[in-house]
Amino acid sequence: LVATADALVENFRPGVMNRLGLGHEKLKEVRPGLVYCAISGFGQTGPMRGNPAYDQIIQGLSGIMSITGTPETAPLRVGYPVADTLGGLVGAFAIAAALVKQKTKGEGAFLDVSMLECTLSALGWPVSNYLTAGVEPKPMGNENMTAAPSGAFRTGKGLLNIAANKQEQFVTLCGLIGRPELASDTRFAERETRKQNRAALKVLIEDALGSASAATWEEKLNRAGVPAGRVLTIPQVLEEPQVTERGMATSFEGMSGMDRPLTVVRGGFMVDGVAPTPTAPPPRLGEHTDEVFAALPGRGTSRAQA
Template sequence: MTSPTPAMALSHLRVIDLTRVRAGPTCCRLFADFGADVIQVAATDGADPNSSVTGNRLGSDSQNLHRNKRSIALNLKTPDGLKILMGLVKTADVVVENFRPDVKDRLGFSYEQLAAVNPRIILASISGFGQTGPYAKRAGFDQIAQGMGGLMSVTGEVGGGPMRAGIAVADSSAGNYAAIGILVALAERERSGKGQWVQTSLLQAMIAMTDFQAASYLVEGRVPQTAGNDHPVTTPMGVLPTADGHINIGVGGEGQWASFCKAIARPDLQADPRYCAQERRYHNRAELMGELATIFRTRNSAEWTEVLTAANVPVGPIYSMDQVFGDAQVEHVGIAAPLSHSELGDIHLVGSPLTLSRTPPSVRTEAPRPGEHTMAILKDLGIADGEIESMQAAGAI
């Protein structure tokens, strides 16, 4: 098996990436960043009418999602294309797909069919709503899952109507949950020697991400509402205006409340019967945040950040994306990963948020051109030149 980075944590694994859009590529990227041989299966020209959803190959999104991978172009609707896929499955540890649930059955690579070729294979399926059930065949997108999973009902200003989160939280979390499931299955395979089918969906991932809001309904029967920029429980925790912008503050308990009042030179607030306990602060939140807004407008964000940090009160600026990557701590953790690109020149991608002391992840290679490694991969499988020519003539590759 070809292993591009033998010293890396997952260099012993081969992952077949049958995914599109974001959730699936996010899952596979994690394995690629840790050195797995991730083979992205792209569609041959004209074989997939929805291939445009993957975006411009040289665009920032595609480069970020598909770095560190290799690519083979197959028409899975042809017998030879499916034959090549099954040949890859024999050599692989993991297959990841995010087609609608019926597609893999129709094309011939269901879990049962993959396991017949390789009993150790782990299939990870990411769908919109689940592999079975009344919505199984529906198309699923991030914003649809945000709405159905409850996130939009608790996001936005009070009384302002539902609001989507500004990031693809359902897609990204589903991809990360799928990766966790694969890693669990790989660990279990060490004991049993058998693969299994890992499943998640945008809907399930979104509900899981709502976490304590979902639990408050399930356990207490309480339906959470929007709270704007305020924390739904703890007060004061939220956004305050300053002389030159806004900052976030977080006062998590009575000790921090005392430190906060002292730091802003308002010890009277601590003793005020409206604010002397968390429950009272929550009940009188609008009044308290109004008073604090008046106080915080007297200094700029940097000054307040310095004052509260010195008092061990959680505080932070609210950055635009250019300010994010100009921050000293962001520069220190190195999450803007440099890459020398053959066409784009020197660029940076979003690096892994994980740090491992011995076997760290890395950004090593640019996103491949669709089918860039087709010939090398076919020869690696032992397919002769004459057979490759026949497959080309049949439109399978």
């Protein structure tokens, strides 16, 4: 398999592939131009290199949990395996870059991807604010430390995210909710004073938003150029016209062992206006083993079954 491969991905702890006789140096002998991507919790070097890691371990160590939630509830785990996801995405980007080198220069690469480092790099401003300005990130719940009003607000029905980050957006928001005087209130007139008095401002905005539903306000605010969006559940967003019209989900009928269609989602991009939708359902374990081995020189079904 390696002799015919452009890239190999593994996510064992450092040293495991070497013990199996499948380390980078060994496989380079078989395929000199191989792009070898090793994804691990902490990377191939350092004092934690041998530690086992799952997503939540990385979430805690990376600082993500310390800034997730409110001051009363933090630290909290993010609601999906964000560190696992980032490790895979960074690994894919690194492989794509290394394949360009492979195709142009015929050279392979050893890619050492650390989930901890991937997560730290994705933290963006919480890390950079601390490194450049000494500002220690704090949990703020649904509030945005960089601006106000910018967060989740109660309406007459449902939660609504509003990000009136620019001065003109704040002035427009005040007019739309029937409270134009808030824009000239000394507590809220400037960006920094709004941040200092965000709690009082939120009470006043929520009082005005109580007159209509989140859906109604979402349409009204967006139409006027104030970014706003309802807070939806996963089932709700999958039914949104924006998602369904762009073909985000694909269903496969007649799946063995299932009493309903199997539905999967595609990647979040289009190519020249065309969605790269899946053409087949996820394979069953071992479904293509014989096919893959049969295509290798000197191999056959007997080898695959062995």
